Amino acid sequence: MSPVAPSPSAPITDPDHIPVLLTEVIDGLAPKDGGLYVDGTFGAGGYTMALLQSADCTVWAIDRDPEALERGQELAKLFPGRLNFLQGRFGDLADLLIENDVRAVDGIALDLGISSMQVDDRSRGFSFLRDGPLDMRMEKSGMSAADAVNSLPESDLANIIYKYGEERFSRRVAHAIVMARKSRPFSRTIHLADTIRAEVKRSQDGIDPATRTFQALRIYVNDELGELERGLTGAEHLLAEHGRMAVVSFHSLEDRIVKSFIRDRSGRAPNPSRHVPAPTAGKPSATFSLVNNRAITPTKREIRDNPRARSARLRIAERTDHPALSSIQGGAA
Ligand SMILES: C[S@@+](CC[C@H](N)C(=O)[O-])C[C@H]1O[C@@H](n2cnc3c(N)ncnc32)[C@H](O)[C@@H]1O
Incomplete structure (x- = not known):
């Protein structure tokens, strides 16, 4: 049988997601x-x-x-x-x-x-640009990013942020998280992003300082x-x-x-x-x-x-x- 002809009208499930390569x-x-x-x-x-x-x-x-x-x-x-x-x-x-x-x-x-779709949906908590619950679980079950930042010891947080985010200021970020959670546990993405931004300056390439820590937590939470x-x-x-x-x-x-x-x-x-x-x-x-x-x-x-x-x-x-x-x-x- 011959291949099914590509149909320009066939829906991919979200037009905003462009497949890579x-x-x-x-x-x-x-x-x-x-x-x-x-x-x-x-x-x-x-x-x-x-x-x-x-x-x-x-x-x-x-x-x-x-x-x-x-x-x-x-x-x-x-x-x-x-x-x-x-x-x-x-x-x-x-x-x-x-x-x-x-x-x-x-x-x-x-x-x-x-x-x-996952990044753009603020309710999934992957984005540091849009406020939402600090979640990041692809499966919607298990340990959330909020659970991780509110419960892990400072040294574990620093190691995760260093290893999975390649953040050179990982110790400083982990310390700021642990200090901040004492008065108010993290539940929103913006709270975490602002805490990181107060510690780490924007680099010359313009990358948001929250990028690396958010990547690290996402990798950790989803293994x-x-x-x-x-x-x-x-x-x-x-x-x-x-x-x-x-x-x-x-x-x-x-x-x-x-x-x-x-x-x-x-x-x-x-x-x-x-x-x-x-x-x-x-x-x-x-x-x-x-x-x-x-x-x-x-x-x-x-x-x-x-x-x-x-x-x-x-x-x-x-x-x-x-x-x-x-x-x-x-x-x-
Ligand atoms: C970059 S998107 C894939 C886009 C897809 N190639 C397309 O063209 O539409 C990654 C997808 O993989 C899923 N995903 C990531 N890690 C996964 C895993 N370990 N097992 C199953 N699905 C996973 C995510 O939930 C997400 O929907």
Whole structure:
């Protein structure tokens, strides 16, 4: 059967969200008729729709945010029987799919972080520019950002802000938070943003001083880096031979994890010592091969049209026939 023709009138679930590096991701995954694909970060459905339009394939769409999947129902009607939703985390993707009797897929896309809809909705508490409850939970359950800033010891807060926000004034920010919460616990984004701004000056590049601490709290509350590590391992388990994984990251912490996972699994890890033979000699155990040597970045034009794309980096790898090297948490082996 021929691919479904792209329809300009087909709704993506939110017109304000422009998918990042869309052409490059779809070209990288090279969808084929009859193929099975996982969109691990459904969001507004931009990648899912493009996959479904590119070939007569089936997509399993995962998102941890229940609102994203609710909005996706309209899209499912356009592709009867070809789009399935799974609410959950991509860190559990192998188990989620195996529970649905899917044991191997031809491609997996991950577009990390949060969507424009999540940032723009002040009630979700992701934005330091709009006042809202200090929440930041993609799943709408578990520990909120307010819980974290009101309860964590100062040293833990400082470490989180340093590690996940790469904020050089992390100790100063953590101290100010702990002092401020004594008189008034944090419940609103603006209270936290103003507390940070009173401590850290705006840098010369004009970046709001609250940016790094908000990023840190979001990563911490949603365990984003742990999710990424588990998601990559899950992909290693679930991808069929020649199946491809395309991962779009937005900051160096994420890209470092993706880069080193692909480098290790493709037998390109640097030799730890020049005095001993390289452990990867012959590379018989590589589970992935590199599709692109360097990260793919957006064109100037894409950045002009969608500034959110400016820090995006795409890495693509293809599964070999070697069995997965590590086990996954839920035990699907
Ligand atoms: C950048 S948006 C994806 C946009 C999407 N590619 C599109 O074209 O519309 C990221 C989405 O992934 C979801 N997400 C982030 N981390 C996740 C995780 N660990 N598991 C499942 N969904 C996740 C977020 O809730 C958000 O909806």
